[in-house]
Amino acid sequence: MSTAGRTSTPKHDIVLIVLFVASLVAPVIDMCVRPMEARTPTVELRTPAPVPTLEPTLESVATLPVRVESWWKDFFGLRDLLIGMRSYTYWYGLRSSPTPEVLRGKHGWVFFDGNENIACDRGASPLSTQEVDAWVKLLGARRAWLEARGIKQLYAFVPSKLLVYPEEAPEWVKILGPSRLEQVLAKLDPSWNADVVYVKEGQLAEKQADTPDDPAWFPLGTHFCDRGAFRAYGEIMAKLHEHFPSLSPEPKSNFKSMPAPRQGDTWAKRFYLDHVMLQSIKVLVPTAPRHAVALGGLPDNPRSDQDRLDGARGDEPRILVFHDSNAERLRPFLSEHFREVLWIWRSDFDIDLVESWKPDLVLFLFGDRFFLLTSPTLDPRIQDVKSDFDAASEILLSFDPVKNQPPLVPQEGALVEPRDGATWIWTPGASDTVLLPRFEPPPGKTPYLHLSIDSPWETDLHLMFQTHAEPSWARRRAMPVGLHPGLNEVYLALSTPDLNGALLLRPGRRGGKYRVLALELRAAGE
């Protein structure tokens, strides 16, 4: 039996108890004193859990503890200070990263490692030959589809920070081979020369001009600063000039380099250390008047933005840009050259948008991570997966949406409910998913999936899969598909070898109610 032998005086016991009780109630006191907004986890760039409410239903009562706990985890008192204290201890005391999302490099430089980004960058997680071939096939099919409609295209790729600043990475990070992007680029034939630009060499050259207060890339962030962006802009414009000879980049003399008034791209805020962890950077401030006007996004597309040229001549091209975060610093430079620019932050190719907007050129502007986060999945109207599915005879999984059988199983905060002849999936946020019923992948055959899903908005669906070699969920084993508001018929070929049969569905980046009307898996081929 545990005993409380007298090893302290009553005075010290009282002090200890008072400190302990005060510590237990300190967060609640903080919640009473500071407003909720002061403690919100939005600096982590995610949607916080909603305030739990109680409805007079059994489901609401049964799920209340989970919802209360989710909310409490996001808003309990002193949370921000505690995370800041932990981050400080990790970063400065233990020289470690407080989150697996980034690595702490030499001199405190940040390198992004979400989804095992570093393994991809250093060539430790290469694409297989089949995957490279699938990418080349996809890019070719997409180019043919665009050419048939008289639309030009340009792929502009930005290297990862590691490939520009390998000397700042942790000692153990050694470049073993080409990144996934470099693998695909090496496989493209010379006919692609006018349609692809990889700005790595320019960034390496730009790095030579670095000074402690003017790096080309953000030391605490994962993107280029204005100076690096301007260099990339010049290279992209040079390629665009081949398509539109009237286009030429602005001279650098149109800009003045000045110390940045804000910190820009930095993980410090996400570490709750924005007052402590600082970086010196410069921005390029235009000296000549700007003409691009931001018009806001499309009404039904929260991930869109439009720019229009004020006082355009009328012969400037209109371009549609599918992009990732690398576009943010390029946008102010690029938008000055086009009558209209529609910026779409998504990694897949929205052919409906291309057809309805009819751009002169589609610019794909992505970082190395593009080949880590996406699979070579084509819209079925470009690559006819539907025909393959229809032709497949072996049924691997047949789902009954009326009864939700075999069941879709909600993960995290998602809810699943069969109702009104369909199975409804309710997701509070982007991290909520449902497990699909497991299936047995037949050896040597390709499984094809058909999903009929009603989406409340324009968003991306992700189907994640596992392999026997990697039985875990990772973004690099995910297939994205764009969803439109209303009913979507999704067809996907699960052509990755070694599938173990586990599938996870994220209906959309945005939380909401999604309705599944059909789900079937078939296999074909030998």
Next chain:
Amino acid sequence: MLFSSPIFLFLFLPLVLAGNFALPTRWRNAWLLGASLLFYGWGEPIFALFMLLSIGANWVFGLSVQRLRDRPSRAKAVVALAVVFNLGLLGYFKYADFVWEQLGLALHALGVIDGPLPRAGILLGDSEFVTTNLITQAGAIRLPIGISFFTFHALSYVIDIYRRDSDAQQNPVGFALYLSLFPQLIAGPILRYKDIAPQLSTRKVTLDGFAYGVRRFVVGLGKKCLIANVCFVPVDRIFALGAGELTTELAWIGITCYCLHLFYDFSGYSDMAIGLGHMVGFRFRENFDMPFVSRSITEFWRRWHISLSTWFRDYLYISLGGNRVAAWRASFNLILTFTLCGLWHGASWNFLIFGFLHGVLLVLERRPAFARVLEWPVLPHLYVLGVLVVSWVLFNCRDLAHAGWFLGALGGAGEFSSVLHPIGRHMQPVHWCALVAGVFFALPYASRLAAWRDGVIASSARSPRAQALQVARTAALFLLFWFSAAELAGSTFNPFVYFRF
């Protein structure tokens, strides 16, 4: 709910403590019972009803056994019924899937059926209630959290009454509290009714008892948050590596971190449970006593999860005849007891082999020749550590095949090249710090230091040195609490790269 969660630490615990002290003594059992049921049903409310069923049935069993004490055969029958009921529930929830799967494999091997049997949970039907509450997506039966612990509490209760070690609890609230008392509900230590019975009716929270509870709780929280959880980060990644990726050095780092994770996770939980018990007036058995200093597996089980090994000794091994039978039968009893002890940890061949291995080693250690070897210097420690490494590889691997190649990697058959998975990829400085701290505090030095400090305080509590030591200890505990709380907050820290990406 878990002790190491912000909602427990900063909401549940202060409310429970406040209620416990604000209410009159006679209401405290009811208050703690309500809190315990809320604690248990927090994640899965359906299983709180299951807990109430177990409470009701075992309370009736206890009263019946007491009433039939003068008619031993009938009392024995009720005990048998209670054993069947409790082990039946445990067997159903914990082992039915495994047994069913093995049955399917055997029938398949014999050519009786073409393929594997469907998962056992499918037999319950496909109603919404079943699919949402009782089975997993894969059709497996869902396991009520802590069932292995409260089943053993219930068995100890009925058997103690039968053995006249204690009387049945007449008050259903008192009995329900014994079975569901939240500090020990989901991870022990395993209670004996005879130990707790007097405390259910009379217990006192003293100043030094509460302070002791605070100290144990904070130390346990620190063990869990600052060592166990941090050590688990590389474990998770290293054990997920494929056969062609695992290097020998990574395998050793992985298993060392896993040993430390297991010890600090479990002993940290026990410390927190014991500390919480003290805060509300209960005294629980110690569960760990520096197991890594053991010189034999026999000694290890006297130091590791003590409440489990003594439970098996008192309620199974002794019931089978213990040592008072022929030597071969005693050996058989020992192996059987430890095989079942292994199976208690989980339903898989890995655990069965783990238990069997330990049972066999315990039998061997009784041999005079082996016992003499165990008196040598150094070697016995290496022997124990070697056995533990093998055992815990079995514990953490997915299946025997995984365990097989992991053990191969430990033995030097790992991937030769470490370029794909250099150590730095899995071990940041923070993980090395946790590993070093874990090793240090698992050795006797820290407890010797604590014993010296306690000796100084006990001999002259008001001397300047004793005062300084007490201040230092309080300050250290205060820091330990807040660093642990920061780690807890860190577990809720989930930064995304891009909001819109």
